[in-house]
Amino acid sequence: MIRAPLSLLVILQAGVSAASLVVEIVAGRMLAPYVGMSLYTWTAIIAVVLAGFSAGHWWGGRIAEHPAPGALRRTGWALIAAALTTGAAVALLRLVADPVLALSGHPVAGITALAAAVFFLPSLFAGIPAPVLAQIAVSESDRSGPALGAMFAAGAIGAIAGTLLAGFVFIAWLGSTLTLAVVTVFYVGSAALCFWMGRVRPGAGSTLAGAAAVALAATGLARAAVCDTESQYYCIRTVDIAADAARPVNLMVLDHLAHGISARDAPLVMFTEYTAMLDRIARGRMEGREFSSFFIGGGSYSVPRAWAARAAGPITVAEIDPAVTRTAARDFWFDPESARILHADARRALREDPARYDVIVGDAFTDIAVPAHLVTREFFELVRERMTPGGVYLMNVVDFEHRLDALAAIVATLRAVFPSVEIWTEATPPAPGERRVFVLAAGAAPSAFSAFTVPAPAPTRFAVLSDAFLDNLLRETGAGVLTDDYSPIDRLVGHDASPEG
CATH class of the missing domain: 3.40.50.150 (Vaccinia Virus protein VP39)
Structure with a gap:
């Protein structure tokens, strides 16, 4: 027996879908200081995330063939993996950005490779729960059609909510790193819920993995921020480029592009x-x-x-x-x-x-x-x-x-x-x-x-x-x-x- 009422499955499906879309939107902001924010950047991010979801859905379909308790246990582990890869995204991006871009033969290839290196795995693991939860909803319900429709609707509504929350609330108010930390904690909690629904007692391994995911996210928070300010539009940085500290000169960087230089004591001098x-x-x-x-x-x-x-x-x-x-x-x-x-x-x-x-x-x-x-x-x-x-x-x-x-x-x-x-x-x-x-x-x-x-x-x-x-x-x-x-x-x-x- 499992504890999986349809309402709980719907809520979990919506939540995981929302979290995965939050990560997709945050990916654009996180890549911007390294490769800018252009049509190419968003194209690469969307393609990589969809590829991850597709692979995750295929894998989740294989997991859904198992009896419900086993499927939920495996889904719990998938969500812990989503938490680990999401929590590690900030540190991983800083580690691999320069080598990946240097090794890429063309900047568009570099953008795509960097997006894949950091955000493919979080999307893959976040894609696994959907077919598993849908299969359980159908098999546990007296009316399979409405149950399946409810799960599909929950996924779509969650995606919409995640997109809106990321763009209008999380990034502007929390910043990219803290937003990913929140998603990481949510994935860990969702994994615990899957274990509970499958009547699986979390072992030491899953507990340690969940704690490691949260620790990785906390490590990202402890690092110096790439942006001085994260607005709804830009990662904004002010760089001191003065040769003489007594005569300050500052450079403004929006995302990865220099947008202007000014000197405090020379307002009429143009520096570009x-x-x-x-x-x-x-x-x-x-x-x-x-x-x-x-x-x-x-x-x-x-x-x-x-x-x-x-x-x-x-x-x-x-x-x-x-x-x-x-x-x-x-x-x-x-x-x-x-x-x-x-x-x-x-x-x-x-x-x-x-x-x-x-x-x-x-x-x-x-x-x-x-x-x-x-x-x-x-x-x-x-x-x-x-x-x-x-x-x-x-x-x-x-x-x-x-x-x-x-x-x-x-x-x-x-x-x-x-x-x-x-x-x-x-x-x-x-x-x-x-x-x-x-x-x-x-x-x-x-x-x-x-x-x-x-x-x-x-x-x-x-x-x-x-x-x-x-x-x-x-x-x-x-x-x-x-x-x-x-x-x-x-x-x-x-x-x-x-x-x-």
Whole structure:
């Protein structure tokens, strides 16, 4: 005899399903500091987790053939294995991330291999209980159809609950490591419940294994956190890069990508190529007059801080993550009172705000690509509607010198909307395979200047590329216009190299 009423089986099925989906969502956050958060990252995670579930369901089906007490005992051990592999995930990721990525021949392969190394086994063991519990529910019930339907529904409802809880509650409030610790403890408790339902007395081995799983999770909690702040969007870190402790300079890292540098005592100095170009091109095109500006993305708020210090004009910033703004205020000496800050997606913010701006700056990135919905013809048409006559749209783009497919596609799309499109970059030949930084300037007319030299932070000369270069680029790449219906920016950027930071 076993103790397995249908209601208890339904609850256990929902709980295990929820826990397994929590792990899947947390996997994305945990991998982000190592490989970024892109379409490729989520594709790899989902594929690996589904592969684990599939293998686990097959194995669970074999276990379900045993008599119920034996099947429940084996399921209890599977859940202890899920607890062990989940509890070890934090330490394992830190141990294997660099070797796995170094040995992989291509970054996409590295992302997939890293996801598999850390998260395949937790998914496999979490997939085992479902067929076992469903088989017991059917065999122990007088009405097998409703019992089977209840188990399937419980699994789906649990998956939905786990996804929502991970994305909206656990990661933001507990962080990735503590969330995995909670899941680990839940798996241990679920294993004990399986033993109890099968009237199996847990032995010393299962007790020690459960304790080891909890200890592994606690070890992960004791390690120094990878992130200073885990928000609903990013793993945020502030890195001190000052040569002189008395003159602080900080670098902001979101996931694994450097997003800005600021010096406490030099608010007007731009420490990166793209901020130097954005700052100088905008001020040059405004010809010294006061101008209004709208920033798509805040990051370290380096340029808004500089323009506020110059009293350049009213500033609006659309930064989707409030935690990024708080970090900029705390660690990058940005005064939130110096700008109007909208914590919303920039496209939505522009659509809902009818104000017009002299300068609109596009500086939003996920991984190394601009979010797909911010590079389409429909979005650029919205930008044009929000610009004053004579205004300019400036956009930061990163691409590999031997590809330039993403750059070409964005230029082709801008040309479909704006009469004039310029490409600015450092006035030096690119090195082979270099990841090159560009700033695009789009408006009704070209800039009145074609080159300038500014600190970045050392004096650096930047120049506009010729129209002949643009025409040849579009012809050689066959670039098409990006639309809301089709905007494969991740594929166009590619992953020929890993981003710095």
